[in-house]
Amino acid sequence: xxxxxxxxxxMLFSFLLLLIPLVISYYLGLKLTSSxxxxxxxxxxxxxxxxxxxxxxxxLNNAFINITxxxxxxIVASHTVLKNAELKTRNLLPVLxxxxxxxxxxxxxxxxxxxxxxxxxxxxxYFIPIAGMVLGNSLKANVIGMENFCNEIQRNENRYLxxxxxxxxxxxxxxxxxxxxxxxxxxxxxxxxATIGIVFLPGMMTxxxxxxxxxxxAIEYQIAIMLAIYVTTMVNVFLGVLVLxxxxxxxxxxxxxxxxxxx
Amino acid sequence: MxxxxxxxxxxxxxxxxxxxxxxxxxxxxxxxxxxxxxGIGKSTxxxxxxxxxxxxxxxxxxxxxxxxxxxxxxxxxxVAYVSQDTDIAEGKVSDLLDEVFSFKANKDNPAxxxxxxxxxxxxxxxxxxxxxxMKLSGGEKQRIALxxxxxxxxxxxxxxxxxxxxxxxxxxxxxxxFFDNSQWTVLSISHDREWEDKALKVIDFSEEANNGNIRH
Numbered sequence: 123x124x125x126x127x128x129x130x131x132x133m134l135f136s137f138l139l140l141l142i143p144l145v146i147s148y149y150l151g152l153k154l155t156s157s158x159x160x161x162x163x164x165x166x167x168x169x170x171x172x173x174x175x176x177x178x179x180x181x182l183n184n185a186f187i188n189i190t191x192x193x194x195x196x197i198v199a200s201h202t203v204l205k206n207a208e209l210k211t212r213n214l215l216p217v218l219x220x221x222x223x224x225x226x227x228x229x230x231x232x233x234x235x236x237x238x239x240x241x242x243x244x245x246x247x248y249f250i251p252i253a254g255m256v257l258g259n260s261l262k263a264n265v266i267g268m269e270n271f272c273n274e275i276q277r278n279e280n281r282y283l284x285x286x287x288x289x290x291x292x293x294x295x296x297x298x299x300x301x302x303x304x305x306x307x308x309x310x311x312x313x314x315x316a317t318i319g320i321v322f323l324p325g326m327m328t329x330x331x332x333x334x335x336x337x338x339x340a341i342e343y344q345i346a347i348m349l350a351i352y353v354t355t356m357v358n359v360f361l362g363v364l365v366l367x368x369x370x371x372x373x374x375x376x377x378x379x380x381x382x383x384x385x
Numbered sequence: 386m387x388x389x390x391x392x393x394x395x396x397x398x399x400x401x402x403x404x405x406x407x408x409x410x411x412x413x414x415x416x417x418x419x420x421x422x423x424g425i426g427k428s429t430x431x432x433x434x435x436x437x438x439x440x441x442x443x444x445x446x447x448x449x450x451x452x453x454x455x456x457x458x459x460x461x462x463x464v465a466y467v468s469q470d471t472d473i474a475e476g477k478v479s480d481l482l483d484e485v486f487s488f489k490a491n492k493d494n495p496a497x498x499x500x501x502x503x504x505x506x507x508x509x510x511x512x513x514x515x516x517x518x519m520k521l522s523g524g525e526k527q528r529i530a531l532x533x534x535x536x537x538x539x540x541x542x543x544x545x546x547x548x549x550x551x552x553x554x555x556x557x558x559x560x561x562x563f564f565d566n567s568q569w570t571v572l573s574i575s576h577d578r579e580w581e582d583k584a585l586k587v588i589d590f591s592e593e594a595n596n597g598n599i600r601h
Contacts, residue, residue, distance in 0.1 A: 278472070281474060283437050284468065284474075285485075286435075286461055287468075288485045288491070289490030289537070290485075290488045290490070291488070298484075373457075374436040375457075375458075
């Protein structure tokens with residue numbers, strides 16, 4: 123089986139679809155016209171760039187380049203998480219990058235070694251797309267986790283102060299907030315896992331089937347990647363909140379509001 | 386030197402001066418009532434002693450230990466602070482108690498054995514432990530917070546309007562409980578007459594304001 127290439131005409135037809143959201147936005151006064159266009163343009167530029175870049179990276183298949191590229195992905199992901207969680211990057215970014223790099227590299231090596239049983243653990247064809255799947259899918263949960271933690275500690279500050287006045291250490295007083303943030307952040311991933319295949323056909327599986335793989339192989343990959351995503355998401359959310367617990371409070375144990383973009 | 390010493394304390398927020406060169410010395414066992422109209426900075430004083438708010442200048446020490454970032458964690462283990470905000474927990478009352486007594490600082494606290502008798506004294510039935518904290522009445526929440534302070538084994542109390550939502554009988558009982566123990570040092574912010582009737586020392590923040598120690 124071979125995948126049909128999409129012709130230029132076909133690509134134009136796909137852009138034609140954009141008219142629908144633009145018309146709806148115009149008539150309902152959603153004011154989404156410029157952001158829709160901007161996002162679409164960004165998507166095209168980024169994907170064209172990545173397409174060229176990945177062709178080059180796959181041809182070279184150099185371990186150093188592959189590892190470096192994944193590191194760049196980790197930096198961008200960490201930055202996106204902080205930005206979307208309305209946090210300033212200055213104090214938090216380096217340590218978040220370090221943690222996320224650690225979990226993601228470990229997961230990738232484990233995946234390639236024990237699940238796929240590859241000879242070359244850093245083979246670009248596996249290393250980079252799987253890194254993208256794992257990182258991309260854990261990103262949203264990380265935003266929810268860190269944002270929820272910051273919101274709760276401010277909204278329910280009194281409960282935290284109460285625990286401190288009852289003699290709790292900072293970490294003891296913050297455990298309930300950690301639990302809550304992790305539960306909220308992981309819920310969508312858990313719901314995803316439970317409905318996969320019925321409610322939606324995941325992108326990876328669809329891609330493999332379109333590329334000519336048998337549905338059975340596609341399913342094997344999908345199960346393995348879902349589990350990898352869930353584990354990485356949980357560890358990433360945990361580490362993200364841990365970064366906040368360690369960096370987000372002053373010597374008195376008070377939350378540093380100056381870390382927020384809009385204090 | 387008293388058990389609590391405050392010297393030249395000045396506090397301002399958003400350009401508004403709340404306290405200016407405020408002095409206070411409290412001896413062990415003393416019971417002090419702090420009163421004055423709301424918004425004048427009474428609660429802020431407690432928050433500063435607990436390290437929850439910062440002050441601009443001045444010194445505070447508790448039993449000779451300065452209130453600073455290095456010692457604040459020890460001070461929090463010595464002082465029982467009951468805030469007027471009773472939104473302190475979700476879940477069952479018993480879970481709240483279990484959590485508080487799971488903290489390292491409270492694990493070997495023998496005072497927990499008094500739980501039942503203190504709850505009884507404050508007219509709280511043991512059935513309350515299985516109820517959701519959020520569903521309790523304001524007065525019940527206030528009494529649960531008080532119970533936790535009373536069994537904490539601490540001997541310095543900062544009480545912020547802890548009797549406001551209680552009926553006259555209970556107000557009286559709570560005041561008696563604190564006054565009966567001569568070892569306990571109590572600072573109570575309250576508008577209730579029951580405290581004023583008993584307290585030997587009353588600090589009126591409104592008067593202090595007139596004397597220029599508190600600005601508003």
